Amino acid sequence: MGTLNSAAAIALPPTLFLTDADVARLTDWQAAFDALRSAYASPIAAAMVPPRSMARGDGTWLRGLTAVSPSGRHMGCKLISASMKARRASYLVSLFEQETMGLAALIDGNRITGIRTAATAAVAVDAAAPRKPLSVAVIGSGFEAKGLLAALAAVRDIARVRIFSPTPANREKFASTVCEEHGLDIEAAASASGAIEGTDVVLCAARSRDESPVIRGEWLTPGMTVVSIGSTLPEQREVDEETIVRASLIVADMPEEVAHDTGDMLAATRAGVDFAGKLVSLADFVGDGIARKPEDIVLYKSVGSALQDVITAEMLLARARALGIGTEMAHSIVPVAK
Known part of the structure; x- marks a missing residue:
């Protein structure tokens, strides 16, 4: 005692x-x-x-x-x-x-x-994205999407934003609110691919109702940084297998959980995609300064951590x-x- x-x-x-x-x-x-x-x-x-x-x-x-x-x-x-x-x-x-x-x-x-998820994503984007005013696509219009954009806007210059949400009223309201609160140049897009086209950073916080991917690898272009926070369980999907294939680096806050417990990575494994060699921890990415080439596509996958x-x-x-x-x-x- x-x-x-x-x-x-x-x-x-x-x-x-x-x-x-x-x-x-x-x-x-x-x-x-x-x-x-x-x-x-x-x-x-x-x-x-x-x-x-x-x-x-x-x-x-x-x-x-x-x-x-x-x-x-x-x-x-x-x-x-x-x-x-x-x-x-x-x-x-x-x-x-x-x-x-x-x-x-x-x-x-x-x-x-919400605070830690958005701020940690901003840490990942800051380490990955080019040192210039960023063009940003936001997929989703909920609390998490707003947090991701607010956190990034607090630490990096943002040139313009495009927002896509399946419900037109939601994306228009998001654009109006963000413009009023943060003074950002933002417009609503009619499609996810249209929002992503030509951007530097994609912030995704929008799983579909049927858990089918909302981000397609074919939409991505060299040099993009993609943030995905919405697939944290085996049954959840947010990005497709082609996104995993095209990513040069997959940065994870919890690599083991991301690799084995998220629907996106489990689907990639079932499809025969070998991503082990390009999966790195956020700590290694930030602490060791893992180099990326300007043309690399970087995918940040987050499940959150204590x-x-x-x-x-x-x-x-x-x-x-x-x-x-x-x-x-x-x-x-x-x-x-x-």
Whole structure:
């Protein structure tokens, strides 16, 4: 059994609770980008980001994602509880101080998935795309698509944007909103291929209802960077086999999961496409500066990871403390001596 440490032995700051509204106020794309780029440029041992776990009940599940931050400040966990019957889910991120094991923060994680996904994609695009004002195609008009474009616009100059969504009203609304909020030159396209033609970067966050691919390799031209975040499970599709064939580099945030657990890569494997030699981790791509030729097509495939959650939560916590946002909890857990 452990024994309680005295308050004098360990001076722990109060645990900070951040609500979903707090996270919205604290969100900063440049800060998230900087934190994630720094993390992916640091040495990251596999043991620091283990595979996710899932407990399943009758129509319910609880997923856990854990990671140790390479910053040396925190380690943490994102828990997702979901009920398919009730069509509800809750997200909780906990951060522990690496030095004291004290519980630094509890954060409503509802927005964190979107923030970390978009900001990490911006890290990948920044490393892959040419150093010039970018022409960008956006496939999809939902929350994820808006986040991808907002994060990229915060860190790179964007010359123009084309948006395609199957529903004309949605793509027109997206174009109008983005123009108003970000001042970007944006137009709605009548087709996905029309949106992609002549662009430098393709941001895809739009699986089809029947899970057939929405990006075709035949539409891609040399030098493009393609971001795909919508196929994270075996039954999901977003890009076709030809996209996998034509990509010179496939950059993955979690290479093993991307290769073996996503519908896009499983379909490519069934079709006999050998992509193992061009699959690289985002950490290697950013940290080692893996070279790409100007004509290379780079595909960034993301399934998300606890590292991204923890790094994003660290950023939010630092901003919360600096800005005096959040609620200090009257009581918290006390680390015990072992």
